[in-house]
Amino acid sequence: MAQNGTRATGPRCIALVGPFQSGKTTLMEAILARTGAVQRQGTVEAGTTVGDGSKEARHHVMSVELSVATTTFMGESFTFIDCPGSVEFAQDMRAALPAVDAAVVVCEMDEKKVPQLQLILRELEDQKIPHFLFLNKIDKADSTIHDVLKLLQPASRLKLLLRQIPTFSGDLITGFVDLALERAFVYKEHAPSQVIPLEGETLDQEKTARFSMLEALADHDDELMEQLLSDIQPPSDKVFDDLSKEVREGLVCPTLIGSATRTNGVLRLLKAIRHESPDVATTAKRIGVRPGADCVAYVMKSMHTSHGGKMSIVRVLSGQIPDSSTFITPEREAGRVAGIFKLLGQTTEKRGPATAGETVALGKLDHANTGDTLTLGKQAHADLLKVAPLPPVLSLAIAAKERKDDVKLGQALHKLVEEDPSLSVVHNAEAHEVVAWGQGEMHLRVASERLADRFGVAVATRKPTVGYRETIKKGIVQRGRHKKQSGGHGQYGDVVVDIKPLPRGSGFQFTEEIKGGVVPRNYIPSVEEGVADALKHGPLGFPVVDISVKLIDGSYHTVDSSDMAFQLAGRLAIHEGLPQCQPVLLEPIYQVEIVVPSEATAKMNALMSGRRGQILGFDTREGWDGWDVVRVQMPETEIGDLIVEVRSATAGVGSYTCRFDHMAEVTGRTAEQIVAAKKAAAAAA
Numbered sequence: 001m002a003q004n005g006t007r008a009t010g011p012r013c014i015a016l017v018g019p020f021q022s023g024k025t026t027l028m029e030a031i032l033a034r035t036g037a038v039q040r041q042g043t044v045e046a047g048t049t050v051g052d053g054s055k056e057a058r059h060h061v062m063s064v065e066l067s068v069a070t071t072t073f074m075g076e077s078f079t080f081i082d083c084p085g086s087v088e089f090a091q092d093m094r095a096a097l098p099a100v101d102a103a104v105v106v107c108e109m110d111e112k113k114v115p116q117l118q119l120i121l122r123e124l125e126d127q128k129i130p131h132f133l134f135l136n137k138i139d140k141a142d143s144t145i146h147d148v149l150k151l152l153q154p155a156s157r158l159k160l161l162l163r164q165i166p167t168f169s170g171d172l173i174t175g176f177v178d179l180a181l182e183r184a185f186v187y188k189e190h191a192p193s194q195v196i197p198l199e200g201e202t203l204d205q206e207k208t209a210r211f212s213m214l215e216a217l218a219d220h221d222d223e224l225m226e227q228l229l230s231d232i233q234p235p236s237d238k239v240f241d242d243l244s245k246e247v248r249e250g251l252v253c254p255t256l257i258g259s260a261t262r263t264n265g266v267l268r269l270l271k272a273i274r275h276e277s278p279d280v281a282t283t284a285k286r287i288g289v290r291p292g293a294d295c296v297a298y299v300m301k302s303m304h305t306s307h308g309g310k311m312s313i314v315r316v317l318s319g320q321i322p323d324s325s326t327f328i329t330p331e332r333e334a335g336r337v338a339g340i341f342k343l344l345g346q347t348t349e350k351r352g353p354a355t356a357g358e359t360v361a362l363g364k365l366d367h368a369n370t371g372d373t374l375t376l377g378k379q380a381h382a383d384l385l386k387v388a389p390l391p392p393v394l395s396l397a398i399a400a401k402e403r404k405d406d407v408k409l410g411q412a413l414h415k416l417v418e419e420d421p422s423l424s425v426v427h428n429a430e431a432h433e434v435v436a437w438g439q440g441e442m443h444l445r446v447a448s449e450r451l452a453d454r455f456g457v458a459v460a461t462r463k464p465t466v467g468y469r470e471t472i473k474k475g476i477v478q479r480g481r482h483k484k485q486s487g488g489h490g491q492y493g494d495v496v497v498d499i500k501p502l503p504r505g506s507g508f509q510f511t512e513e514i515k516g517g518v519v520p521r522n523y524i525p526s527v528e529e530g531v532a533d534a535l536k537h538g539p540l541g542f543p544v545v546d547i548s549v550k551l552i553d554g555s556y557h558t559v560d561s562s563d564m565a566f567q568l569a570g571r572l573a574i575h576e577g578l579p580q581c582q583p584v585l586l587e588p589i590y591q592v593e594i595v596v597p598s599e600a601t602a603k604m605n606a607l608m609s610g611r612r613g614q615i616l617g618f619d620t621r622e623g624w625d626g627w628d629v630v631r632v633q634m635p636e637t638e639i640g641d642l643i644v645e646v647r648s649a650t651a652g653v654g655s656y657t658c659r660f661d662h663m664a665e666v667t668g669r670t671a672e673q674i675v676a677a678k679k680a681a682a683a684a685a
């Protein structure tokens with residue numbers, strides 16, 4: 001293991017994370033071009049990048065899953081995990097992060113993206129993952145770049161340490177000064193920057209900025225502090241050692257600048273990563289790999305490919321994986337490896353055994369899922385880290401366009417959920433619906449596209465059915481008589497029932513008070529059956545609840561009475577009685593907890609009034625400085641696309657969780673609309 005400032009060696013695995021569209025995929029492409037893994041640097045616009053190689057990512061021109069590429073830099077192997085920036089696809093990043101050595105957080109000089117940056121940095125800080133900031137799109141930057149730390153520091157709990165400052169020619173950024181190296185560079189497009197003399201005004205700026213950087217490092221190094229106080233220039237080895245040590249220990253976060261599209265600043269970033277990120281032994285220790293454990297690997301993502309096989313992207317944390325080895329997890333046998341592959345986006349290249357530190361794809365591990373901890377041999381290693389799925393925030397009912405695909409749809413959904421546990425599937429038996437829950441409109445849209453593209457199941461989606469009910473406000477005593485005299489055998493059943501409303505949540509109760517055998521015992525269960533059946537569709541079209549039905553009288557015929565006749569009589573009594581009992585519609589009300597940055601709390605008020613929500617209270621969010629929790633009760637139907645508005649009010653970072661609370665009466669226009677929609681749907685069916 002690398003000690004203090006000495007450089008780590010061996011294969012490294014680095015995550016590229018950051019707010020939506022900050023340039024992660026482009027940066028990975030620039031890195032691959034700079035290190036010679038690709039001949040020509042592709043662009044996301046032209047759909048020619050190694051990352052975002054899936055049909056869905058190309059189609060939407062954004063990352064919708066992680067992309068992995070391994071390259072060699074200065075004789076060492078580096079694997080980059082390009083993570084989607086959209087919050088809707090954040091699960092991929094969360095699942096991969098535990099096993100990386102370090103992360104590069106790609107960001108921009110954009111105030112609107114700071115909240116999302118904060119969320120990502122928080123995740124890295126909580127998991128103690130060493131990280132760098134890469135301020136991208138420097139080609140578009142102006143002089144406000146001098147305030148970069150003022151803009152970004154509030155998002156980070158670690159001290160941000162500016163490692164490079166830009167140099168200008170007029171308003172144009174033409175290069176940078178590296179404050180650790182104390183060297184000035186001019187940018188060359190798609191070529192390494194050139195060293196130029198550091199002199200004049202630039203030298204003065206460099207001195208000031210370097211002093212700030214050293215001061216930040218000295219917060220964790222008394223010797224350096226003394227040197228600074230006594231005006232002694234610290235040796236440059238010491239500065240580099242301190243940088244490495246403090247980055248690895250998660251004490252500071254260096255900030256580098258550059259432009260991914262022009263490949264500017266990429267080489268220096270790579271050098272910083274190479275020099276300052278920890279090795280796999282440190283990472284294994286961080287996430288709790290048992291010392292002396294033989295072969296342990298972590299599944300960053302398992303995928304079902306379109307040609308049917310399963311691929312698991314794993315980081316080897318200790319030991320070696322030979323081909324054809326059989327893995328176990330604490331719960332099950334994960335399968336036998338059929339092929340070990342080096343990845344370059346969608347391109348796979350078969351290779352030999354993988355060793356500690358490497359990130360590879362394993363073929364055909366049929367029972368390995370995202371987040372699994374794999375071990376060879378008989379004794380499983382305890383699960384390293386089970387990343388909890390993000391709570392679902394949006395749902396859609398999904399059906400196969402062709403009935404023959406129903407079974408295939410179920411299987412394909414199961415596979416998608418295995419790959420991405422932030423997607424879940426609920427079967428609504430009452431509405432005969434398969435409901436997919438996910439992280440947003442795009443997440444669910446991409447899931448539908450994958451069903452079609454990868455699994456060959458074309459699907460139609462619609463809003464999920466809400467579980468409305470109805471009940472009655474007053475009681476009635478009602479007779480139901482079924483009598484038919486046609487030719488030979490007649491039919492005869494006659495009942496009188498006392499129908500009454502019950503308190504909310506009581507459901508359906510059936511009792512009887514038959515005296516003198518006016519309805520023979522053996523027919524009473526049939527009456528109950530008929531009543532229960534009639535209650536499935538009340539006068540408004542919905543299941544009736546919170547109602548008691550007591551059988552109090554009736555009559556029978558020795559020859560013509562039968563189970564069927566009494567069932568029909570029971571049903572008739574309900575059909576005729578209920579419309580006179582002031583039926584009312586009931587809708588599910590949910591308890592919703594919305595979490596938002598405090599600036600957006602007031603906006604939630606307005607949002608709720610438009611969605612029939614009732615605010616129960618506000619609180620500060622525990623452990624989250626500057627965030628609030630808003631507790632609300634709102635109808636299920638109004639929750640619908642709540643997430644879309646919560647996100648738009650919070651630069652994408654707000655979210656909510658909810659659970660069913662109770663059923664409540666709906667009246668007026670809202671109720672009329674719901675009933676009319678149900679009638680229309682029933683007529684169309």
Ligand SMILES: Nc1nc2c(ncn2[C@@H]2O[C@H](COP(=O)(O)OP(=O)(O)OP(=O)(O)O)[C@@H](O)[C@H]2O)c(=O)[nH]1
Pocket residue numbers: 018019020021022023024025026027043044045061062063083084085086106136137138139140258259260261262
């Ligand atoms: N001007 C400029 N544009 C850039 C730079 N890097 C990326 N872009 C543009 O920014 C947009 C997003 O780039 P991507 O690389 O897809 O960003 P991303 O962070 O991977 O996006 P998601 O994964 O969808 O979050 C594209 O239009 C890029 O061309 C840069 O250095 N300068």
Ligand SMILES: [Mg+2]
Pocket residue numbers: 023024025026051052062063082083084085
């Ligand atoms: Mg991307």
